[in-house]
Amino acid sequence: MMLDVGGLKPPQPAVMILESLGKLKVGDTLEVIGDRPFVDPIPKLEEAGYNIEVGGVGGFFVLKVTKTESSKELKMEVKECDDRLDEITEDTNVA
Template identity: 45%
Template structure:
């Protein structure tokens, strides 16, 4: 599943991402695309036990793949 959060003002991207993560089953992934690096989201993901990988895209946005363990 891909969630495009570009063009949204904080805290909208984080709220949308956390809501989508609640629907994931163990082993599933969610890919989000944000205008900026989601520093506060990383803290939440660490606390909730998700793993993630961030890639900066050519257009300056960030693609984060989040996996529910």
């Protein structure tokens, strides 16, 4: 299975990777290509029992994730964020 996450900003690539992993069967490989290094998900994927290969092609980053017999389901915790913006004026101390 191939997944292109180029041009997407975090956390969207991680969300898409996790959704795609749920569709894999043991022995299947998810190949993800992006324009940013895949640093954050690698330890969690290895911890969960997935085989990981990392590489690059022509300025793009490639992550190959293979589901094994010991792979565990991963879930992403999504927290609500406050969309409210505080007003910044000339009196605001930003130092």
